[in-house]
Amino acid sequence: MKTPRYLLDYSNINFEKVYIDFLIIGTGIAGLYSAIHAHKWGKVLIVTKEKLEDSNTEHAQGGIAAVFDKEDSTELHLKDTLVAGAGLCNREAVQVLVNEGPARVRELIDMGTNFDRHHDQIALTREGAHSRRRILHAGGDATGEEVRRALTNVVVNQLGIPVHEKTFILDLITHEGRCYGALAYCHHYKKFVAYLAPITIVATGGCGQLYRTTSNPDVATGDGMAFAYRAGAELMDMEFIQFHPTTLYIPGLPAFLVSEAVRGEGAVLRNANGERFMHKYHPMAELAPRDVVARAIVDQMKKDGKLHVWLDITHRDAEFLKNRFPTIYKTCLKNGIDMAKDWLPVAPAAHYMMGGVRTDLYGATRIPGLFACGEVACTGVHGANRLASNSLLDGLVFGYRIFEKAIPEFKSFNEDLDKIPLFIPEPKYKKRRSLCSTYRKRLQLLMSEKVGIIRDEEGLKSALETLEDWSKCLEFEFSSMEEWETQNMIQIAYIMVRSALVRKESRGAHYRRDYPESILSYKGRHFVFQRESQESDSVELES
Ligand SMILES: Cc1cc2nc3c(=O)[nH]c(=O)nc-3n(C[C@H](O)[C@H](O)[C@H](O)COP(=O)(O)OP(=O)(O)OC[C@H]3O[C@@H](n4cnc5c(N)ncnc54)[C@H](O)[C@@H]3O)c2cc1C
The missing domain is CATH 1.20.58.100 (Fumarate reductase/succinate dehydrogenase flavoprotein-like, C-terminal domain)
Known part of the structure; x- marks a missing residue:
């Protein structure tokens, strides 16, 4: 496939120039959180293609996984993550995630995130493939919204960091192998803008919209992976997209996620005859890793000749369900389903991209000046299958670590941004x-x-x-x-x-x-793609 370097021929476009120290692309957990940390060092600006709250983060339900319970340990969190990752996790990255996770979550609490409490203690729940209760949640099943609210308050109200909404990043600005910011189109003011910055952080999230049925909102179109790739960054583990086993199946409506936490609270899956089936597929039954549950459901749907299976949580009363899962409860009710009495029709949907822009454990890509964090990035921390609730944590932990490398790079930067060409004209005009x-x-x-x-x-x-x-x-x-x-x-x-x-x-x-079957020779090995020229890209197998 031919991959031109840019989406547009920019030679006849008049760009308004904006100069900053840190350009952050995306207003999910990774973008907002890294912006707060960048602010200590220089002038920060965030761009986002729609409104600030349009992100996967906003929709996160279940919560954030971190070791907070004395019965739990980072060794157990590490083990659970590695098991779910099916022999492909970067162990070092997982160690960083589980060890640094609790401190980052505490910081989130200090920034004003109100996690749910039980008897004055932080309430912890358990989700699929976690061996302990270690999921902090907010608003019952509205964790992402609460995290976004708290981070936005710090970014906008406390620190006054500018956020340019409705600004779509088209391409990165690179010159002689280094990144100097990005080219954008602002569809609110209908103008092209060149953001020039010594440090660019891509936090553009995932690509669930590549599938017909997805839990992801409209903004999840994989832009960051695409523009970073065109600029020469590597894409790794792109064959691994996670399907969430249980989204509400209502013909004609977009898939609505029914959090794993519902199964964590005892919900069971039933086939068309009303029989449980998960124990035939995995000893952990409904709490088996996501890929196992998703495949089992597809298999069962095929056997039943149906487009969904059933999720049954009728052993819980309405009072409990209303408090614990207010969003899911309300959405079901709106569609004529009373969770306390009725089974929910559910089917799998594309949910989370394990692969993405390859970075080291400090968010650095192979392009100097370009960093990535959150769902768009790939450190290998999630391996072949992400453990539930490790994703918000990933955005925090690696969004924070970026600055260990980015700050020395920023401090030693002494080029004149005005002299950087915004693009290199392509041989063939489009x-x-x-x-x-x-x-x-x-x-x-x-x-x-x-x-x-x-x-x-x-x-x-x-x-x-x-x-x-x-x-x-x-x-x-x-x-x-x-x-x-x-x-x-x-x-x-x-x-x-x-x-x-x-x-x-x-x-x-x-x-x-x-x-x-899994084949031993593929264990721990990753496929990495890189654009070499308009005509070719390369694929490498890395250990
Ligand atoms: C329904 C649902 C439930 C989930 N539940 C959980 C959970 O309970 N726990 C958990 O850990 N994870 C959960 N996840 C996954 C988790 O929410 C995401 O992986 C995480 O929020 C990603 O954060 P992010 O900051 O990397 O990206 P996002 O939150 O997706 O933010 C990406 C941002 O980049 C912007 N953007 C994209 N392209 C461009 C462009 N070209 N130009 C400018 N801006 C751009 C977007 O508009 C958006 O603001 C859930 C996901 C979904 C969809």
């Missing part, structure tokens, strides 16, 4: 066109059918062929955010399919029906 709006829907369908929970060589190859064909759209120039997102999605989808094709085994979230 032609303008409009992208048929059905492309995105067709892409989502293709990914769901051929690159979903269960994959095989034939399906992946046919997906690759289709994407090769669609990738021609990258050579044209479009004029709306929706079209730019779709171009990014096609680019990311292509790398996901190539990664899935080269991993001829099953591991964690990547299940190949033609290679159903």
Whole structure:
């Protein structure tokens, strides 16, 4: 596939220039939290493509995993994370996550996050594949919203950090292998802006929108992975996308997540005959790792000839459910389902990207001046399958560590940003066109059918062929955010399919029906993609 360096031919565009010390892209937990820490060192500016609260973070329900209980230990948290990660976790990254996690969560509390309490103690719940109760939650099942509220209060009201909303980052500014900020289009003021900064932090989240059914909001289109890749950053572990086992299945409505914590509080899965089935698939039954539960549900749906299975929490009374899961309870009720009396129709949906922009344990990419954290980044901490509630924690821990490397880089920066060319003209000027709006829907369908929970060589190859064909759209120039997102999605989808094709085994979230077993020689090995030129990219197998 040809991957041009930029989405647009910028040579005839007039950019307004904005100079700052730290450019942060994204207003989820990773972007907001790293902005707070960057503020100690210089002038910070955050951009986000829609409104501040439009992010995966806002939708997080279950909570944040961290060792707070005296019955628990970081060794156990480490072990649970490694087991869920199915032999692919970067052990060092996991050690950092579990050891530094509690301090970061305490800081979140000091910043004003109100976690739920029980008898004046922080209430801890248990989720799938956790061996202890270690999930802090807020507002019952509205943890993300509360975290966003608290961080926004610090960013906007206490520190006065500017946030440019409705500003879509198109491409990174690079010159002689270093990053100097990003090029953007502000769709509120309808102008192009060049943000010039010695340090750029990408915190653009995941890419669930690549699938027809997803728990992710509309903004999760993988832009950060795509523009970082075009600029020369590496993408790693792109074959691993996690499907959440239980989203509410209401035909015609977007998937709504039914948190793992519901199973943590004793909910059971039932087939069309009302029988439990999870014990046939895993000794931990409903609390088995997510990939196992998602595949078991797909298998059961196939056996039943249905588009969903049932989730039953009717052993809990309405009072408990209203308090513990207010958002889920209300959403169900709105759809005519009383959780205390009725079973919930549920099906899996694309949820979390384990892969992403490859970074070291300090968020540094291979491009000086460019850092990444949160769901867009890949340290290998989640391996082949993320443990529930480790993702918000990841955004905090690695969003914080960035500054150990970024600050020395910032302090030694002595270039004149005004002299940096904003882009390098491409050899071939692009032609303008409009992208048929059905492309995105067709892409989502293709990914769901051929690159979903269960994959095989034939399906992946046919997906690759289709994407090769669609990738021609990258050579044209479009004029709306929706079209730019779709171009990014096609680019990311292509790398996901190539990664899935080269991993001829099953591991964690990547299940190949033609290679159903894990193969020892793939254990701990990662596929890394990098754009070398417009004509070619490279794939490497790294240990
Ligand atoms: C329904 C749901 C429930 C979840 N529950 C939990 C949970 O209980 N516990 C847990 O640990 N994890 C949970 N997760 C996962 C977790 O919420 C995310 O992985 C995490 O919030 C990601 O944070 P982030 O800051 O990296 O990205 P996000 O929160 O997704 O933020 C990304 C930001 O980047 C912006 N952006 C993207 N592209 C561009 C662009 N081109 N230009 C400008 N801005 C851009 C977006 O608008 C957004 O502001 C859940 C996810 C979902 C969807």
